[in-house]
Amino acid sequence: MDVTIIIPLSRNVPTEVIESVLEHHRTNHHVPILISRTNDSIFNLSKARNMGACMTRSKWLLFCDADIVFSKDIQEMTDINQPVVRGTIRRDDIDPVHRYKCANSPILIQRDFYFDVGGYCELYRGWGYEDSDFEHKLPVAPVDYNAEALHIMKIHNEISGNKLWKYGSDDNKELFIKRMSEPVEKRINDDKQVLTEYLK
Numbered sequence: 161m162d163v164t165i166i167i168p169l170s171r172n173v174p175t176e177v178i179e180s181v182l183e184h185h186r187t188n189h190h191v192p193i194l195i196s197r198t199n200d201s202i203f204n205l206s207k208a209r210n211m212g213a214c215m216t217r218s219k220w221l222l223f224c225d226a227d228i229v230f231s232k233d234i235q236e237m238t239d240i241n242q243p244v245v246r247g248t249i250r251r252d253d254i255d256p257v258h259r260y261k262c263a264n265s266p267i268l269i270q271r272d273f274y275f276d277v278g279g280y281c282e283l284y285r286g287w288g289y290e291d292s293d294f295e296h297k298l299p300v301a302p303v304d305y306n307a308e309a310l311h312i313m314k315i316h317n318e319i320s321g322n323k324l325w326k327y328g329s330d331d332n333k334e335l336f337i338k339r340m341s342e343p344v345e346k347r348i349n350d351d352k353q354v355l356t357e358y359l360k
Contacts, residue, residue: 161235163220163268164192168208171197173226177315184229191234192218206280206290213274214358222268224309227316230266231308240303243273246295247307266309267291267302278351281339289336296340297348 165185167178185193196212198204209223220238224230237245245268277297284290295302339347 161191161220161238162218163222163234163238164194164216164218165189165222165224165234166194166196166209166212166216167224167226168205168212169195169197169226170203170208171199177318178226181226181229181312181315185224189230189234191222192216200285202285203287204282204285205287206282206284210279210282210355211358213271213279214355217271219271220268221271221274222266224266227312228266228309229312231310232306234268237268237305237307240305242303243300244269244298244302245305246302247305247309266307267294275352275355278348279355281347281351282354283335283339284332286332289332293336293339293347297344297351 167181169178182193185191194212194216196208196215198208198211200207212223213221222234222237247266277294277299279294280290281293284293
């Protein structure tokens with residue numbers, strides 16, 4: 161199974177905070193895990209994902225935030241054999257082990273396809289709307305799959321409350337609206353120019 165899990169982080173997140181997530185992936189999925197870190201004053205989630213994509217040659221990339229674990233075998237997602245697979249977007253009540261199904265979905269994507277659409281737009285800061293922007297660049301709709309992606313609440317709350325990981329809802333929403341008024345070809349080409357800089 162030629163897949164790498166990419167976990168984006170800022171430099172200030174202690175290693176011990178995510179150790180339980182890493183251990184889960186090591187135990188249950190047996191695939192390489194790549195931690196992609198950035199030094200930005202406000203964390204740039206898109207940049208961290210793009211940098212991670214450029215650091216691996218795996219056929220498949222699975223973008224997994226630091227507070228997410230998977231209950232199902234990743235092999236089942238790759239077996240669908242489509243360019244991009246999205247975990248089912250569902251949110252449930254917090255369960256007894258303080259996990260809940262993610263409101264936003266993890267993305268499994270073929271690496272070549274990721275580069276074809278320019279990866280994530282790095283104009284977004286913090287988190288919010290960068291994933292919607294990315295999906296609006298895709299020439300095919302992602303195939304949905306119930307990956308049973310779960311938030312680890314302890315880690316989720318720490319990251320969400322960190323000022324460097326701010327949810328850039330207002331600025332990012334305005335940027336998203338502006339970009340949606342532009343031709344998709346322009347957005348892809350603009351993002352490709354940024355993405356390919358990491359490959360030089």
